[in-house]
Amino acid sequence: MREDLRNNEFVSQTGRTLLMLRELLLKGEFRPGERLSELALVERLKVSRTPIRLAFDRLAHEGLVEPSPSGGFVVREFTIADIWDAIEMRGVLEGTAARLAAERLTDTAELARIKGFQAQMDSLVPSVGHNTMESFAVYMNLNEDFHSELVSLAKSPMLQRTVTHLTALPFASPSAMVFARSRLPGAAGMLTIGQEQHHSLLEALEKRQGTRAEALAREHVLLSRRNLESVLADESILQCVPGSSLILRASEIN
Amino acid sequence: MREDLRNNEFVSQTGRTLLMLRELLLKGEFRPGERLSELALVERLKVSRTPIRLAFDRLAHEGLVEPSPSGGFVVREFTIADIWDAIEMRGVLEGTAARLAAERLTDTAELARIKGFQAQMDSLVPSVGHNTMESFAVYMNLNEDFHSELVSLAKSPMLQRTVTHLTALPFASPSAMVFARSRLPGAAGMLTIGQEQHHSLLEALEKRQGTRAEALAREHVLLSRRNLESVLADESILQCVPGSSLILRASEIN
């Protein structure tokens, strides 16, 4: 559950507008650098300018759009380097989360939830190759839950805030690359490796091995890096990562 | 220079409102948990409700206020634990910044700026005990510049974003505790230690010793922790840290 949904933001005009705009941006309805016209969105989204303005402001904080010097907002443009950067940051933050979670664990019963997510993923991995779509979506959600719970276990509100802020960028999310990679051969193997790392991480947490947990979490994000490398090698697959239309591909640099 | 001033936000109504509201909040004009009335601020700040609403939204992202379930915004309340947490996070992030800065340094000439800040601080430290106020303010600004430049040297936009986001909380800033501590005995010694650590850090950067640089930066924030401990021991001094009125003191916990 995203932080944005903390209140009943899905009923308010502003909340719905925010969700709709995010979806449009990630679907690639707008070109990077394009100026977002409020009036055009008024008739498209059937809401007044005020909630649109509010939603723009929040999207700017999320980093999907940025204020234009001449007023208004333009669609943000990302580079491959930005994605690498975001993944590296996620490694640092999740590593810290893992270390803190291990250090601050008072009762191993606190690991029940995260172990539950892991168990469900374990039972899902064998079949994930067959009925691709449905079970894969379930797997990705569980993966998100697993990583989210890891951060919660760190018991650090600031870290929580920071991670939420970082993963607001679509391709910085833990399973952003997993999906795209699933279209490539060897995906099943990657999943197996990921599960193995999850298990090691859980063991480290249970034994309160903070340093090992941090190292394992850092190593775990390298899977995302390898996935990114694979995805970059086949540009047709890049279209599968959310918000891909906002990414300035290397071939387009001048 | 704060990220918030990226545009001409200090001329626009919203920008001025944001600055004024932040100042009021940090000065302790509102009680934690208090509901912020838009109408009351309209006559107080002489601006319409629209920019006030916008400013509220940004303050909510900064973390100084939070949306109320029943609508509107309330002043956020912080605990001592939150400050410890923020300082610990800053340690992790600045440590990462130091490591990346060392690893990604291509030319030692890039260190000119940060060395300049350090040189100015060095020349200031001896006199900082005498003409307390003026030179101390200058010192704090230089300290902020030093830490900001360190983050820039990491060449990681995401890290930059993350640190900016974290240090939006007033007491999470590098020199938040330095000022309060300056009222206590032994302040000069702390400054000397800090400068020594800065020098070691610069040496590590110059020699591209990433791991050492990370360790030094992490050790450096422990100065903030020690300052916080000292400040907490003398509650009358706590009033000197910015935003202190938003901090739920331990004695007030039921």
Add this chain to the structure above:
DNA sequence: AAAGAAAGCTATGCATGCAGGAATGCAGGT
């Protein structure tokens, strides 16, 4: 023909009107 200037237009930023809802206060009942 090209460049610059002026005029018109469009979109943003801000102010304010309006309606729905929450909080408060008062009154009545137990």
Add this chain to the structure above:
DNA sequence: ACCTGCATTCCTGCATGCATAGCTTTCTTT
């Protein structure tokens, strides 16, 4: 005397009007 229910009042969220600033287009001048 306290609790509860109702009414009133205030406030928020949203829509929209208005003025200013920027952009475009066209006309004029060199």
